[in-house]
Amino acid sequence: MKTTWYEIRIDVPASGLDLVCNELGELGCAGITVEERTLDTFVAPDPDADAPERYGISAYFPTEGDETTLRTQVTERLEWLGQLAPGLLPLSLQCRPVQEQDWAEGWKQHFSATRIGRRLIVKPTWEDWSPAGDEVVVNLDPGMAFGTGTHGTTRLCLEALAGLYDQAPVPTRVLDVGTGSGILAIAAAALGARRVLGCDIEEESCRVARENVELNGVGDRVEITGAPLESLEGDFDVILANILAEENIRLGDELTRRLAPGSALILSGILQEKEALVTQAFARYDLHGPEVTHEAEWVCLRYRKPA
Ligand SMILES: C[S@@+](CC[C@H](N)C(=O)[O-])C[C@H]1O[C@@H](n2cnc3c(N)ncnc32)[C@H](O)[C@@H]1O
DSSP, X not given: OOOEEEEEEEEEEGGGHHHHHHHHHHTTOOEEEEOOSOOOTTSOOOTTSOOOSEEEEEEEEEOSSOHHHHHHHHHHHHHHHTTTSTTOOSOOEEEEEEEHHHHHHGGGGGOXXXXXXXXXXXXXXXXOOOOOTTOEEEEEOOTTSSOOSOSHHHHHHHHHHHHXXXXXXXXXXXXXXXXXXXHHHHHHHHHTOSEEEEEOSOHHHHHHHHHHHHHTTOTTTEEEXXXXXXXXXXXXXXXXXXXXXXXXXXXXXXXXXXXXXXXXXXXXXXXXXXXXXXHHHHTTSSOEEEEEEEETTEEEEEEEOOO
């Protein structure tokens, strides 16, 4: 049975945050999210940034149609608390009912079938697509792993990868460092790679990636491993690394050491403001490029190892 929840959003001064959360808990609140910090799963919070003066919080209460009483109770309690917590009053409460299903499934509405380049289609498992001509389809259920193709960094990598399969000779050996949901590894296999290795330091990502590899029927060509890059054998025609700028730099020697002559190195996960940091770090390697592509604040660097 689906629970109905009542969401109450409140703007709270930083000094009163703990007090408000405590009072809401006493009134039966089952969960609170604090929304003020810029927290992208891909961008580590800046430890030097000033803490915000106010936070937007969302408190969730299980309800059985008694929202008016609940709203009155919360208002009265916070008005009382306002005498102890400067800046809490005047209160601004925004309330709405929420179905439990919205929490678990809400993100899915942002993920729908997308064409990348000339013939690559990335789609969620719950949508149908009949490929026409030489189109290839990547089917994904990203679960808790990163990589639906909707994030700018993934899309930039997919575009770079798809472009490589529009010209001869097509790459056959591909390494995907930080595979997440496995999206880039599976796309490479779908486009024509014969041996693809995806690695990730997160166990959950490896599990999801393996499931997606099976789902796409490319298990004979794609291997997913939790082993670190440093321990991986062989050289590759394409290496993709959609990891943070600092991590790309840290792994520079290990990435470039595995590039076959004439191969492509595709680096992403780089915020525009970090572009120069990465290009400077990679200037010491024997590489052509980079060719730079952008999406919103993200940058992708495409290098070539001389043939
Ligand atoms: C932004 S996600 C990219 C996922 C997917 N490749 C895509 O393009 O959407 C980055 C992934 O890299 C993994 N990662 C970060 N540093 C890594 C490293 N040094 N070696 C392997 N994986 C790493 C993270 O666990 C995460 O799953």
